[in-house]
Amino acid sequence: MASVALFEDAQWQNFAPLTLTRATFDLKVGVRTFFEEYGEPPQTLIAREYLAPVTHERHGQSTVNPSGIDADTIFINGLVHPGALQLDRLAAIAHTFAITSGGRLVVARLSRKAIEYLTDCAAKGMRIETKKLDVGKSTELGMQDARGLLSEPWNIIAALENSLSMQLSGSSGQAENPSISGARIIGNGRVTVSPDAEIEEGTVLDTTAGGIYIGPQALISPSRIAGPAYIGAKTRVKQFTIIESSYIGYNCRVAGEIEQSIVSDHTNKAHAGFLGHSYVGEWANIGAMTTTSDLKMTYGSIKVNSSNGKGKVDTKLNKLGSFFADMSKTSIGTLVYSGRRIGVSSHLHGLVADDVPSFTIYGKGIGAKNVELRLDSAIETQRKMMSRRGQKMSKAYEQMIEHVFSMTATERRRGHAGKNKFSI
Numbered sequence: 001m002a003s004v005a006l007f008e009d010a011q012w013q014n015f016a017p018l019t020l021t022r023a024t025f026d027l028k029v030g031v032r033t034f035f036e037e038y039g040e041p042p043q044t045l046i047a048r049e050y051l052a053p054v055t056h057e058r059h060g061q062s063t064v065n066p067s068g069i070d071a072d073t074i075f076i077n078g079l080v081h082p083g084a085l086q087l088d089r090l091a092a093i094a095h096t097f098a099i100t101s102g103g104r105l106v107v108a109r110l111s112r113k114a115i116e117y118l119t120d121c122a123a124k125g126m127r128i129e130t131k132k133l134d135v136g137k138s139t140e141l142g143m144q145d146a147r148g149l150l151s152e153p154w155n156i157i158a159a160l161e162n163s164l165s166m167q168l169s170g171s172s173g174q175a176e177n178p179s180i181s182g183a184r185i186i187g188n189g190r191v192t193v194s195p196d197a198e199i200e201e202g203t204v205l206d207t208t209a210g211g212i213y214i215g216p217q218a219l220i221s222p223s224r225i226a227g228p229a230y231i232g233a234k235t236r237v238k239q240f241t242i243i244e245s246s247y248i249g250y251n252c253r254v255a256g257e258i259e260q261s262i263v264s265d266h267t268n269k270a271h272a273g274f275l276g277h278s279y280v281g282e283w284a285n286i287g288a289m290t291t292t293s294d295l296k297m298t299y300g301s302i303k304v305n306s307s308n309g310k311g312k313v314d315t316k317l318n319k320l321g322s323f324f325a326d327m328s329k330t331s332i333g334t335l336v337y338s339g340r341r342i343g344v345s346s347h348l349h350g351l352v353a354d355d356v357p358s359f360t361i362y363g364k365g366i367g368a369k370n371v372e373l374r375l376d377s378a379i380e381t382q383r384k385m386m387s388r389r390g391q392k393m394s395k396a397y398e399q400m401i402e403h404v405f406s407m408t409a410t411e412r413r414r415g416h417a418g419k420n421k422f423s424i
Contacts, residue, residue: 002072002073002074002091002109003042003043003044003070003072003073003074004038004042004043004044004073004074004076004087005042005043005044005045005046005069005073005074005075005076006025006034006035006042006044006045006046006076006077006078007045007046007075007076007077007078007118007119007122008023008024008025008046008047008048008078008122008125009024009077009078009079009104009105009121009122009127009128010121010125010126010127010128011024011079011104011150011151012024012048012125013125013307013308014151014152014153014307015027015150015152015153015307016307016341017323017325017341017342017343017344017358018153018279018281018323018325018326020325020326020343020344020358020404020407020408021051021054021281021282021325021326021327021344021400021404022051022054022055022058022326023045023047023048023051023055023078024078024079025045025078025079026055026058027150027156028156028247028249028262028264028279029081029150029156029159029163030159030160030163030164030166030167030230030247030262031163031164031167031168031213031230031247032167034078034079034080034081034082035059035078037081037082037083038082041059041061041062042062042076043062043063043073044062044063044064044066044069044073045059045062045063045064045065046064046065046075046118046119046122046123047064047065047122047123048122048123048124048125049065049123049124050399050400050403050404050407051400052064052065052123053396053399053400054394054396054397054400056396057394057396057397065119065123069115069119071109071110071111071112071115072109073109073110073115074087074090074091074107074108074109075105075107075108075109075110075115075118076106076107077104077105077106077107077149079149079150079151080106080107080148080149080150081148081149083148084147084148084149085107085148090107090109093109095109095135095136095137096108096109096110096111096114096133096134096135096136096137097109097135097136097137097138097139098110098130098133098135098137098138098139099138099139099140099141100130100138100139100140100141101140101141101149102151103130104128104130104149105118105128105130105133106141106149108133108135109135110133110135111134111135113134114132114133114134114135117132117133118133152304152313152315153279153323154304154315154317154320156262156279157260157261157262157277157278157279157317157320157321158317160245160246160247160260160261160262161209161210161228161245161260164210164227164228164229164230164245164246164247165209165210165211165227165228167228167230168190168192168210168211168212168213168227168228168229168230169190169210169211180193180199180205182199182200182201182202182203183199183201183202183203183204183205183220184203184204184205185205185207186204186205186206186207186208187206187207187208187209187227188207189207189208189209189210189211189212189227189228190207190211190212191205191207191211191212191214192211192212192213192214193213193214194214194215194216194217194218194233195216196216196217197214197215197216197217197218197219197220198218198219198220199214199220200219200220200221200222201222202222203220203221203222203223203224203225204223204224204225205225205227206224206225206226206227207227208226208227209226209227209228209245210227210228210229210245211227211228212225212227212228212229212230212231213229213230213231214231215230215231215232215233215234215235215250216233216234217233217234218231218232218233218234218235218236218237219235219236219237220237221236221237221238221239221240221241222239222240223237223238223239223240223241223242223243224241224242224243225237225243225244226242226243226244226245227245228245229243229244229245229246229247229248230246230247230248231243231248232248232249232250232251232252232265233250233251234250234251235248235249235250235251235252235253235254236252236253236254237254237255238253238254238255238270239255240255241254241255241256241257241258242256242257242258242259243258243259244258244259244260245259245260246258246259246260246261246262246263247261247262247263248263249262249263249264249265249266249267249282250265250266251265251266251389252265252266252267252268252269253267253268253269253270254268254269254270255269255270255271255272256269256271256272256273256274256275257273257274257275257276258275258276259274259275259276259277259294260276260277260319261275261276261277261278261279261280261321262278262279262280263275263280264280264281264282264284264326265282265283266282266283266385266386266389266391267280267281267282267283267284267285267286268284268285268286269286269290271287271288271289272288272289273286273287273288273289273290273291274291274292275290275291275292275321276292276293276294276319276321277292277294277317277319277320277321278292278294278321278322278323278324279321279322279323279324280324280328281324281325281326281327281328281344282326282327283326283327283382283385283386284324284325284326284327284328284329285328285329285330285385286324286329286330287329287330287331287332287333287334288332288333289332289333289334290330290331290332290333290334290335290336291334291335291336292321292322292336292338293321293335293336293337293338294319294320294321294338295318295319295338296318296338299318300318301314301315301316301317301318302315302317302318302319302320302338302339303315303339304320304339304341305339305341305355309414315339320338320339321336321338321339322336322337322338322339322340322341322342323340323341323342324342325341325342325343325344325345325346325358326344326345327344327345327378327381327382327385328342328343328344328345328346328347328348328356329345329346329347329348330347330348330349331347331348331349331350333350334348334349334350334351334352334365335350335351335352335365336348336352337351337352337353340352340353340354340355340356341355341356342355342356343355343356343357343358343359343360343408343411344358344359344401344404344408345358345359345373345378345381345382345401346358346359346360346361346362346373347360347361347362347373348362348365349361349362349363349365349366349368349424350363350364350365350366350367351365351366352365353365354415355415356415357408357411357412357414357415357417358404358405358408358411358412359372359373359375359378359404359405359408359412359417360372360373360412360415360417361373361417361422363422363424366424368422368424369416369418369420369422370415370416370417370418371417371418371419371420371421371422372412372417372418372419375401375402375405378401378405379393379398379401379402382401
């Protein structure tokens with residue numbers, strides 16, 4: 001079979017700020033990223049140039065942004081689910097071709113000249129003009145045929161419950177494990193518990209709507225978990241927590257109420273408060289009593305600011321929370337309106353009714369001025385958080401932070417984040 005290369009297209013901008021620190025194929029879509037959905041890891045990854053070093057650290061088995069790629073390679077958009085493609089059939093096509101949707105490249109076999117053009121566009125984060133690919137055959141997919149292709153971050157939330165249910169599906173019945181002897185299990189869905197996980201007596205596992213997975217060395221204090229739900233390895237679920245239709249990543253600390261949300265690796269939401277229909281990146285800290293809104297009082301559809309800052313986009317969803325980028329933090333009692341984009345390493349205080357630029361201390365909600373978070377402070381804070389989990393910041397990760405800080409400077413200026421010292 002032909003080798004596979006995953007590439008980013010300019011749609012990464014729609015998923016910002018989540019994609020400021022990761023390639024599109026590294027976004028969690030339920031339990032797994034689209035990279036992880038491949039049975040065998042794709043041999044080649046094409047990411048924005050500044051993300052290449054950290055992408056290589058995340059995927060050492062793949063080649064990232066190589067100088068040359070074999071012409072027999074099948075190029076696949078990193079925002080399309082591999083299950084939506086017939087890879088064996090596509091690999092059997094000998095001539096060059098391109099399958100597009102709405103002008104976006106979905107999958108292709110390309111000439112060497114077209115490969116150079118695609119890789120250059122992807123490395124620069126630019127739009128790939130499909131007319132410039134000059135292929136033997138081009139096919140445009142309709143909306144129904146392109147259902148596996150993501151266009152906006154709320155696509156992930158809209159599909160989350162179904163994604164989790166499919167990814168956690170298994171044979172009917174309950175997995176027998178002595179560590180769940182004290183838990184009450186409701187429903188006939190599958191419960192998978194790692195042998196070294198601990199579930200304390202009084203916990204309720206409700207599988208009526210889907211299965212539940214609890215990873216190695218996870219600790220579940222008396223709580224209610226309603227499937228489909230995934231609790232990652234080494235994660236601690238504190239007492240009286242309610243988790244419904246959500247993904248909780250590796251080595252997290254969670255409490256309060258979490259509904260239809262993604263909480264990425266190494267993130268803390270260790271106190272009371274509500275997180276609903278939201279996506280939270282890695283190394284975030286959601287403070288005590290922080291609450292996200294995910295429903296308008298009018299029950300109307302929620303609108304989100306476009307990624308280019310030119311107006312709002314109607315999500316067609318009446319339930320949607322917010323998108324918190326990596327390293328973002330909220331203080332005690334923070335309240336976040338629905339459909340907000342919360343930038344990388346931003347610090348939130350009070351009532352948050354706006355999108356928050358990366359590296360911004362947002363004080364508007366408590367009557368203070370928004371202030372730019374100093375780069376050295378952001379890096380030092382992240383070092384401290386990593387050390388608390390026994391990890392060290394790599395040079396590639398530090399350079400990525402520096403690059404994101406630089407590339408989001410204009411965004412902070414538009415958000416009136418000054419360079420003064422933050423004060424309350």
